[in-house]
Amino acid sequence: xxxxxxxxxxxxxxxxxxxxxxxxxxxxxxxxxxxxxxxxxxxxxxxxxxxxxxxxxxxxxxxxxxxxxxxxxxxxxxxxxxxxxxxxxxxxxxxxxxxxxxxxxxxxxxxxxxxxxxxxxxxxxxxxxxxxxxxxxxxxxxxxxxxxxxxxxxxxxxxxxxxxxxxxxxxxxxxxxxxxxxxxxxxxxxxxxxxxxxxxxxxxxxxxxxxxxxxxxxxxxxxxxxxxxxxxxxxxxxxxxxxxxxxxxxxxxxxxxxxxxxxxxxxxxxxxxxxxxxxxxxxxxxxxxxxxxxxxxxxxxxxxxxxxxxxxxxxxxxxxxxxxx
Numbered sequence: 001x002x003x004x005x006x007x008x009x010x011x012x013x014x015x016x017x018x019x020x021x022x023x024x025x026x027x028x029x030x031x032x033x034x035x036x037x038x039x040x041x042x043x044x045x046x047x048x049x050x051x052x053x054x055x056x057x058x059x060x061x062x063x064x065x066x067x068x069x070x071x072x073x074x075x076x077x078x079x080x081x082x083x084x085x086x087x088x089x090x091x092x093x094x095x096x097x098x099x100x101x102x103x104x105x106x107x108x109x110x111x112x113x114x115x116x117x118x119x120x121x122x123x124x125x126x127x128x129x130x131x132x133x134x135x136x137x138x139x140x141x142x143x144x145x146x147x148x149x150x151x152x153x154x155x156x157x158x159x160x161x162x163x164x165x166x167x168x169x170x171x172x173x174x175x176x177x178x179x180x181x182x183x184x185x186x187x188x189x190x191x192x193x194x195x196x197x198x199x200x201x202x203x204x205x206x207x208x209x210x211x212x213x214x215x216x217x218x219x220x221x222x223x224x225x226x227x228x229x230x231x232x233x234x235x236x237x238x239x240x241x242x243x244x245x246x247x248x249x250x251x252x253x254x255x256x257x258x259x260x261x262x263x264x265x266x267x268x269x270x271x272x273x274x275x276x277x278x279x280x281x282x283x284x285x286x287x288x289x290x291x292x293x294x295x296x297x298x299x300x301x302x303x304x305x306x307x308x309x310x311x312x313x314x315x316x317x318x319x320x321x322x323x324x325x
Contacts, residue, residue, distance in 0.1 A: 036067060036102075038303050039224065043104045043118035044296060060114050064106055064140070074104070074140040075152035083164050085131035088119075091162040096120040096221060099176040100144050101155050108136040119159065120221070137163070144176065178224065178262070178282055220295050222259070224282040228307040232277035237268055239305035239313035242322055244268075247298055250325035254289035256298070294325050 035045045046063065049055035055063070068074040095103055098120075105117040107128055117124040131137070141155045151173040158168045229236055244256050258265040260283050271277050285302065287295055301324060305313055313322065 032063065033067060033071060036072060038300070039102075039226075040296065040299075041102060041104060041118040041121075042067060043116045043124060044121060046116050047118075047124065048296075057114065060116055061106070064104070064116065068104060068140045068142075072142060074102075074142040075149065075156055077139045077141075077153075077156035077160065078136065079160055080134045080136055081131055081163075082133065084133050085163055085165075086129070087165075088125050088129065088163065090165070090167070091159070092120055092122055092125070094162055094168060094170060095159070097170050098155065098174040099222075099224075100174055101151070102142045102144070103155065103159065104140040105159075106138040106140070107131070108138075110135055131163075143173075145173075148173070176224070178284065218288065218290055218292060220287045220292050222284050222286045223295070223299050224284055225299060225302045225306055227277055227279055227281045227283065228303075229310065230279050230308075232271055232281070232283070232306060234272045235314065236306055236310045237272040239310040240302060241268060242313045243298070243301045243305055243324065246322040246324040247294065249321045251289070251293060254287055254292060257286050257288060259284040297325060 032042060032045055032049075036042055042064070046055060046060060050057065050060075069076065103119050105119055107115045107117055109115070109128070110132060115124075115128050117128070119125075137160075139156045139159050141152045141159070143151050143155075145151070151171075154171060155174060158171075158174075161168050227236070247256060248254070258268060258271075260271060260277065265271060271283070277283065283302075283306065285298075287298065301313075304310070316322065
């Protein structure tokens with residue numbers, strides 16, 4: 001039987017405007033794929049994109065579906081809230097320790113509007129609280145360990161228990177032993193505006209600020225950066241030094257801490273001298289000080305600096321400071 005033309009699911013593509021709309025959305029969704037692969041929480045990425053206007057709220061649900069469901073196979077648990085929720089402080093504290101897991105929430109209010117939430121990002125909760133009973137919450141969880149379905153299901157269950165105010169013990173499988181958050185870590189959101197990244201070859205006259213006067217009262221979560229070069233060699237070290245100098249020049253009240261193999265690295269040159277930081281090995285960093293900013297951008301540059309593409313950061317005069325932030 002011939003299908004009614006009004007039921008044709010390809011009708012959208014029959015006009016230039018419809019085709020361009022579909023193509024643009026597909027390209028946008030795929031552009032976030034690399035962010036997820038590099039370890040970014042998709043809720044953080046989408047929040048930035050919403051702020052800068054590169055994504056519309058109507059695109060959020062399709063992007064979540066094509067990436068977290070179809071491409072990366074996150075475990076999903078959906079509930080209409082059994083109780084109203086006034087506070088999520090305990091949930092934020094608990095989920096911030098789940099360093100082995102990536103967790104994204106999609107919240108639908110009574111009007112059907114969607115909000116995408118990184119549950120460890122306090123700023124994401126402010127616009128949606130308090131949550132009303134019967135409003136819809138969708139939990140997406142992915143373990144950094146392959147085929148860890150049992151852990152992912154347990155995390156979904158624990159997430160909703162935390163949401164309802166229950167006490168939940170952090171399970172061993174939820175924690176990456178190489179990424180241990182600081183006690184009383186204050187989780188910071190990424191910058192609300194995604195600035196156009198400067199070219200890595202652009203020089204700045206501002207000197208790198210010393211770390212001696214940094215206020216160490218606050219700290220970002222510890223973040224893992226995988227080495228994708230065949231070895232974290234001298235070129236990678238120099239790239240990271242340039243990135244850190246640029247960060248300190250932009251944010252003189254902040255400092256960057258580096259850890260490797262459970263040990264804090266005071267001289268980054270030792271990462272090369274040890275000669276054992278190989279492909280696939282994580283290097284950990286966090287930022288300390290007041291008014292922490294640009295952590296997500298710093299991670300992105302560190303990822304590039306630990307990859308075969310490190311040379312882009314080595315351009316310019318020897319003592320110049322790159323204008324990256």
